Amino acid sequence: MKKLRIAIDGPASAGKSTVAKLVAKKFSYIYCDTGAMYRSTTLKAMRLGIDLHNESKIVKMLESTEITFKPSEQGQLVFIDGDEVTNDIRQEDVTNSVSTVAALTNVRSILVKRQKDIANDGGIVMDGRDIGTTVLPDAEVKIFLIASVSERAERRFKDNAEKGIHTPLEELKKEIELRDYKDSHRKVSPLVKAKDAIELDTTSLSINEVVNEISKIVENCQ
Ligand code: C5P
Numbered sequence: 001m002k003k004l005r006i007a008i009d010g011p012a013s014a015g016k017s018t019v020a021k022l023v024a025k026k027f028s029y030i031y032c033d034t035g036a037m038y039r040s041t042t043l044k045a046m047r048l049g050i051d052l053h054n055e056s057k058i059v060k061m062l063e064s065t066e067i068t069f070k071p072s073e074q075g076q077l078v079f080i081d082g083d084e085v086t087n088d089i090r091q092e093d094v095t096n097s098v099s100t101v102a103a104l105t106n107v108r109s110i111l112v113k114r115q116k117d118i119a120n121d122g123g124i125v126m127d128g129r130d131i132g133t134t135v136l137p138d139a140e141v142k143i144f145l146i147a148s149v150s151e152r153a154e155r156r157f158k159d160n161a162e163k164g165i166h167t168p169l170e171e172l173k174k175e176i177e178l179r180d181y182k183d184s185h186r187k188v189s190p191l192v193k194a195k196d197a198i199e200l201d202t203t204s205l206s207i208n209e210v211v212n213e214i215s216k217i218v219e220n221c222q
Pocket of ligand 1: 012013034035036038039098099100102127128129130131179183
């Protein structure tokens with residue numbers, strides 16, 4: 001059977017990573033969370049006290065930074081230079097700063113090159129904002145997941161509660177809208193649906209329903 005490349009893009013908190021992980025498991029494919037790479041870059045720069053608009057300093061830092069993933073029972077673990085940062089990169093301060101770093105042209109070119117290398121052999125589900133347009137423009141399957149802002153904020157609210165974070169719902173809505181705005185209006189590889197992507201509105205779908213929809217699309221391509 002052909003080892004496909006499956007690109008899943010969409011706005012913040014649309015359920016991409018949950019769904020992408022399950023689709024990868026179903027087809028025994030690798031899963032790559034490209035958002036975690038932008039988040040890790042942001043976290044390391046913050047820890048080093050680098051100004052997040054200082055492109056040349058962040059690029060220099062990134063060139064000698066290793067971002068790696070390791071599957072585990074609890075999901076995928078993320079490491080910066082060998083240190084585990086799985087939960088740290090999900091904290092609100094990183095979430096609210098990552099779009100600034102992700103807008104830097106040369107940061108994107110380094111991470112996009114690493115992402116292309118990871119996907120080189122196929123058999124991969126990759127999620128992000130520019131996978132179908134820039135990282136894997138020839139991906140056999142391209143999905144663009146959307147959901148209403150209210151639904152996405154509620155999903156974030158529930159996820160946060162499990163982690164002991166209690167940001168009010170209205171604040172989450174504003175954060176999501178602002179991040180979407182920044183991601184869709186940056187100059188380089190903005191968040192946009194690839195022309196040949198299939199759009200799935202997950203607002204009133206369960207996770208299983210979304211996974212089943214994507215699986216049907218994948219099976220038709222094999
Ligand atoms: O997917 P996640 O919400 O973890 O992504 C965090 C941020 O990383 C996004 O808001 C966006 O700024 C950036 N990102 C990106 N391109 C990708 C993946 C993520 O610009 N392919």
